[in-house]
Amino acid sequence: MSGRRIGVYVCHCGGNISDYVDVDAVVAAAREDPDVVVARDAMFTCSDLTQSEIISDIGEHGLDGLVVASCSPKLHTFTFREMAKRAGLNPYEYTQVNIREQCSWTHTDDHEGATRKAISLVRAGIANTKGSAPLQPTQVTTTQRALVVGGGVTGMRAAIGLADTGLEVVLVESQDELGGWVGTFGPMFPHGTVGKDLVARLREDIGRRPSITVLTRGRVTSRAGTYGNYQVGVDADGAHHDFEVGQVVVATGFSAYEPGPGEHGYGAPGVLTLVQFQELLDRTEGRLAYQGRSVESLAYIYCVGSRGPEHAYCSRYCCSAAVHASLRVADVAPTARQYHLYRDMRTYGRNEEMFTESRRRGSLYMKFADDDPPVVETGTDSLTVRLHDLLSAGEELALPVDLVVLVTGMVPRQQDDLVGVLKLPVGQDGFFNEIHPKLRPVETVVDGVNICGACQGPKTSAESIASGLAAVTQVAAVLKRGTADLDPQVATVLAEQCTGCGDCTSACPFGAISLFGSGNGAKAVARVDAAGCKGCGACVPACPVDAIDLAGYTDHQVRGMIDALAMEVAR
Amino acid sequence: MSTQAPPAAHRPGPEAGGRPPGPRVLVWSTNAISDPGIDLAGSSHMHYSPDAVVISLPCTSGIKPAWILHALQQGFDGVFIASDGDECGYLSDCSRRSARIVERAQALMAENGIDRRRVRIAAICSVCAEPFVRQVRDFTRALAEIEG
Numbered sequence: 001m002s003g004r005r006i007g008v009y010v011c012h013c014g015g016n017i018s019d020y021v022d023v024d025a026v027v028a029a030a031r032e033d034p035d036v037v038v039a040r041d042a043m044f045t046c047s048d049l050t051q052s053e054i055i056s057d058i059g060e061h062g063l064d065g066l067v068v069a070s071c072s073p074k075l076h077t078f079t080f081r082e083m084a085k086r087a088g089l090n091p092y093e094y095t096q097v098n099i100r101e102q103c104s105w106t107h108t109d110d111h112e113g114a115t116r117k118a119i120s121l122v123r124a125g126i127a128n129t130k131g132s133a134p135l136q137p138t139q140v141t142t143t144q145r146a147l148v149v150g151g152g153v154t155g156m157r158a159a160i161g162l163a164d165t166g167l168e169v170v171l172v173e174s175q176d177e178l179g180g181w182v183g184t185f186g187p188m189f190p191h192g193t194v195g196k197d198l199v200a201r202l203r204e205d206i207g208r209r210p211s212i213t214v215l216t217r218g219r220v221t222s223r224a225g226t227y228g229n230y231q232v233g234v235d236a237d238g239a240h241h242d243f244e245v246g247q248v249v250v251a252t253g254f255s256a257y258e259p260g261p262g263e264h265g266y267g268a269p270g271v272l273t274l275v276q277f278q279e280l281l282d283r284t285e286g287r288l289a290y291q292g293r294s295v296e297s298l299a300y301i302y303c304v305g306s307r308g309p310e311h312a313y314c315s316r317y318c319c320s321a322a323v324h325a326s327l328r329v330a331d332v333a334p335t336a337r338q339y340h341l342y343r344d345m346r347t348y349g350r351n352e353e354m355f356t357e358s359r360r361r362g363s364l365y366m367k368f369a370d371d372d373p374p375v376v377e378t379g380t381d382s383l384t385v386r387l388h389d390l391l392s393a394g395e396e397l398a399l400p401v402d403l404v405v406l407v408t409g410m411v412p413r414q415q416d417d418l419v420g421v422l423k424l425p426v427g428q429d430g431f432f433n434e435i436h437p438k439l440r441p442v443e444t445v446v447d448g449v450n451i452c453g454a455c456q457g458p459k460t461s462a463e464s465i466a467s468g469l470a471a472v473t474q475v476a477a478v479l480k481r482g483t484a485d486l487d488p489q490v491a492t493v494l495a496e497q498c499t500g501c502g503d504c505t506s507a508c509p510f511g512a513i514s515l516f517g518s519g520n521g522a523k524a525v526a527r528v529d530a531a532g533c534k535g536c537g538a539c540v541p542a543c544p545v546d547a548i549d550l551a552g553y554t555d556h557q558v559r560g561m562i563d564a565l566a567m568e569v570a571r
Numbered sequence: 572m573s574t575q576a577p578p579a580a581h582r583p584g585p586e587a588g589g590r591p592p593g594p595r596v597l598v599w600s601t602n603a604i605s606d607p608g609i610d611l612a613g614s615s616h617m618h619y620s621p622d623a624v625v626i627s628l629p630c631t632s633g634i635k636p637a638w639i640l641h642a643l644q645q646g647f648d649g650v651f652i653a654s655d656g657d658e659c660g661y662l663s664d665c666s667r668r669s670a671r672i673v674e675r676a677q678a679l680m681a682e683n684g685i686d687r688r689r690v691r692i693a694a695i696c697s698v699c700a701e702p703f704v705r706q707v708r709d710f711t712r713a714l715a716e717i718e719g
Binding site: 072073074098100101102103104105106107108109110113114116117120121124423425426427428433445446489509534535536537538539540541546550553555558559561562563565566568 | 592595597602603604606607609610611612613614616617618619620621622624625626627628629630632633634635636637638641642645646647658660661662663668672675697698700
């Protein structure tokens with residue numbers, strides 16, 4: 001026995017865990033440990049109710065350590081650390097055990113194996129908590145300035161929001177001027193707001209805020225420092241700038257899908273992408289014409305470049321944007337025949353009303369099969385679109401039209417330099433990954449780096465701006481406190497074991513370890529600057545006499561976890 | 572080169588029923604990079620052996636070679652290090668350092684008569700779900716071959 005008094009809580013996560021893991025068996029195995037005073041299961045350990053019960057247990061049973069076995073530590077480590085604090089328990093005497101992402105979800109094919117693994121993981125969590133010690137974070141003053149990368153509507157709105165909280169803002173845009181995609185748009189769905197006007201207003205708003213520094217033709221070249229105090233380098237307009245910033249917001253947007261040559265006739269006269277067609281509509285005054293000829297008929301082909309092998313996702317905005325464009329056509333060319341050739345219509349929310357309105361005003365909708373897309377035949381002076389319409393019993397239709405609009409979606413921007421500098425997490429779809437789309441929607445796994453807008457995935461301008469404001473809230477919540485708690489899980493020297501060889505000082509990439517106390521016959525001993533140490537642990541294997549530990553990952557804890565994981569699980 | 576198996580006392584027996592247990596693999600991951608990649612494998616319901624378990628650290632450059640030896644002596648058949656490679660947020664030379672740790676561990680393993688193939692390292696990024704699953708499957712297969 002270690003003498004610890006540990007509480008273990010095993011989550012069902014609805015059925016995400018308990019559909020595959022025998023939670024009762026895991027709880028029973030935890031109870032076998034003599035240091036476990038309380039072991040319970042819960043439908044949702046993260047719920048307010050269960051947190052209240054855990055807090056009650058901590059007081060009632062005098063718990064001095066916790067294990068919560070539920071989802072990935074990326075999701076709820078902070079939740080349970082805060083809960084522990086509220087109960088008067090040091091938050092670093094709690095261990096999060098991942099029995100969802102790394103157990104139930106990945107072993108859906110082997111329930112017995114998943115249960116066996118969950119028991120092992122919980123035993124390791126108990127061992128880790130047994131070896132834990134109360135830790136106190138180092139508090140540092142944060143820099144009251146944020147870096148916003150990307151000067152489209154999302155980044156502009158985020159910069160304004162951050163400035164209005166009293167923070168200084170550096171806004172870096174790669175192009176010649178602020179505005180991004182929306183700065184090139186005319187009327188946008190659903191309300192017809194003109195993109196160029198919206199951007200002009202945002203530019204004026206930024207101009208009225210001297211706390212926002214705008215750098216155009218800029219790119220971020222470096223990032224260093226610690227949480228709340230980063231040094232970033234920016235090249236802009238041929239000059240280099242260095243800034244101290246407390247947080248970073250990335251709002252670099254998207255690229256438009258560019259069809260390949262010949263894809264649905266792309267490249268032939270009269271075959272346009274949705275973006276090109278919108279530009280044509282924006283230029284239209286009076287009659288709708290293309291290359292001098294009136295447009296009397298159009299075919300919109302949906303999902304071009306989307307929901308396929310290259311880009312498996314739905315871009316979400318393009319159905320509504322195409323329907324909105326067709327309503328604009330109905331305004332300027334009421335007699336034009338408009339054919340919408342779709343796989344599935346996704347005009348979600350209020351946009352459904354636009355869909356209804358477009359049908360009321362004469363648009364015809366035809367559905368093609370996923371594996372049987374329309375074919376565009378390009379003659380010398382004509383365009384014909386052929387499809388098998390599932391709504392007409394698969395009948396083949398031939399539609400002679402004046403224009404074909406390829407309803408193209410959003411694809412991730414190629415920005416390897418920025419990804420490399422900020423270590424941005426890139427998802428399988430090529431967009432940036434947040435920690436959790438609902439629980440931590442703008443944070444990334446990289447401390448201090450937040451993401452928002454369409455760089456996370458396809459979004460409408462309104463959704464992007466809302467996301468930018470979420471980033472404002474997140475950044476302000478961190479910086480406006482004025483101080484930040486640095487992770488106390490830093491290297492610690494066991495002075496009595498240290499021989500003063502200095503191997504750790506050369507192993508530390510941050511210069512956070514120095515030798516002290518030499519001279520006058522005293523033994524030199526390594527000392528760690530807690531504020532400078534980033535907790536990588538690189539010094540630990542460098543020490544030839546095991547005189548350095550990483551707090552939270554001590555030799556005692558790691559060996560305890562290995563021993564627990566190696567134990568046989570009775571079946 | 573020895574192909575000594577870990578102590579039998581720690582190995583689950585097939586007599587317990589259910590799917591026969593496979594080689595036991597201890598995976599070292601990193602909190603910010605490779606562990607999210609391993610999480611993604613789970614979120615995507617990709618399958619690998621449940622006898623592969625993960626301990627996450629800030630950086631694989633912080634693994635003591637003695638821990639690797641300890642794991643093999645305690646009953647793990649193999650140790651897989653899911654390193655950050657070039658994506659490490661702490662160290663620009665993380666790959667070199669982590670590889671050096673593996674070399675030191677292999678030297679310790681050799682001193683203790685343990686096959687050096689029982690430790691393996693590969694770069695696993697934050698979205699490397701498929702590469703991780705492939706690595707674990709390959710390693711599990713290789714360990715089974717070592718067992719003969």
